[in-house]
Amino acid sequence: MLDVLTVTLPVFLIIGAGYVAVWRKVFSQGQVDGLMMFTQRFAIPCLLFLAMARLDLSEGFDWRMLTAYYSGSLVSFGAGVIGTLLWLKRGIEDAVAVGFAAMFANTVLLGLPIAARAYGEDSLAPNYTIIAFNAAFCYFIGISAMEAVRAGGTGFLGGMKTVARRMSTNSLMIGVAAGLLVNLTGLPLPGPISEALTLIASAALPAALFGLGGVLVQYRPEGDARGIILCSGIALILHPAWTWGIGRMLGLDQAAFRAAVLTAAMAPGVNSYLFAAMHGRAVRISASSVLIGTAVSVLTVSGWLLLL
Template sequence: MSSHSRPMSAVIEVVLPVFGIILAGFLCGWRRLLGEDSSRALNGFVFYVALPALFFLAMARLELDDPSLVPFTLTLTGAMVIPFAFIVVLARQFLGYRLGEVSMHGLSGVFANTGYMGIPLLLTAYGEPGVLPGVVATVFNGAVVIGLGTAVMEIHRSEKSGFLPLFKTAGGGLARNPLVLSAVAGLVVGQLKIPLPAALVTFCEILGGAVGPCALFAMGLFLVGRSVTRGALEVAWLTIVKLLISPLIAWVLAFHVFDMDPLWAASSVILSALPLGALVFILAQQYEIYVQRATAVILVSTLCSVVTLSIVMNYLGVD
């Protein structure tokens, strides 16, 4: 087996279950086994129950003393912020989207599936040492990026109410948001070294483990009767940004700007090259903004990533 086919085989092994869960949700929706509003109900479970448990435990366990953590996080941030800004400007200029649509359009071009695909790939590529960068990226993506995205959605929801009422309403919504509250609570617990009861840890682990499968299954339910080809040019553009431009920026930052451990540097490029994560769908459906486009980008980018991720991993010398 060639060195190129080994990374592709590893990627396929991770991608196939992703499509399998989406297909299972689609078939259940197509056969009307779970009721008309099952996708929204499952989405609500992820947003209000499973994700907060995942965020709380992940933030409570986060170690902040690794010397590669800061340059690694800056690399991931740059690989998201730079293309995000470019995407947002184009969306506002040529598509005329409002704040909520612009933000979801931008997220759909930069948010990576670090948890459900990134961690398994890094584990396959580098063994146990590869897990930590994947976990850090997943916490960063989930708690920070989705937290900021939620803040923007709250502002969008309140933007017609005037300047001062806007910030009052948006701030109140953000202060009550379960994702933000759970992440902040976990960070406080972790930094104060407060021991967590074993039962609470198990509770959070079980619920947190449901996030990926439930989000993908809900996406499959949502797809019933909807087109994934509408807005094909927009979907193609966002897929190119996600799979090609974002990892290229990460490569420049990781290997030519910042100084970090080679494993962390390579991991940052692989994680930036991942397809769009399902949490963007969860956020889009929760606020009923950009749902169809986000779903299409997730499907298309996941399919195309079999080739692009294999090339990236082969270039980085992953056997």
């Protein structure tokens, strides 16, 4: 267990340092927002661009791994919806927002550094494959469900246009798409450009983890304890357990299996809060689940690593 904690604790200590720095006003919220802007719009897109440009597509895109992971996402979404309706006794629109938070794992800021520390940088190809589809898949499910249950709104087509517009201007998706384009076309990257991108990418995850801690100060846990338990429990336990079972059933190789289960075990990402705020539904549950889920995942992710 101590060996596992040496993998996970440094990641969460960096997050904790960012949280304390903003909480104690060593960093202002504006400074942390600027740091996150650098990582989200510049450094992490560079990281994803290089990863997708160098990805071995013949090995990385394993349909069995994607089936195991994303069937788990759908099950998590459904469990969040049903749990909100039957246990929390809240409306269907709140249920969709909670379901979205339950399925949207923090694949980049938590998933990548933990997997890299556990299994090495060379093991991350399956993780990048999952990341390439995660935002588009989750937003498609969430927007589709929300518009299907809403009377009025922009409608399904309007919702899909919103998703398409956001994905096309999202710097992370641009990094993934540009990297895939370079990969598929075989365009060479000049040495100085590749070195510059590598230098920037090397700063992405440590800076983003520190910034994530600072951002989490905003998401103070406020009431709705059962909703937070429901959302966090689905994200941290049900999603990886389902992925584990389907991955074993489909006969995933070790690298893909570890990547799918470990990524599924991550806490809800900040996009969970953004989706809830965009629709004005279950905002407190979603925001608090990001904070509490991230804190509790110190133990649950360590447990999954121990099992793996």
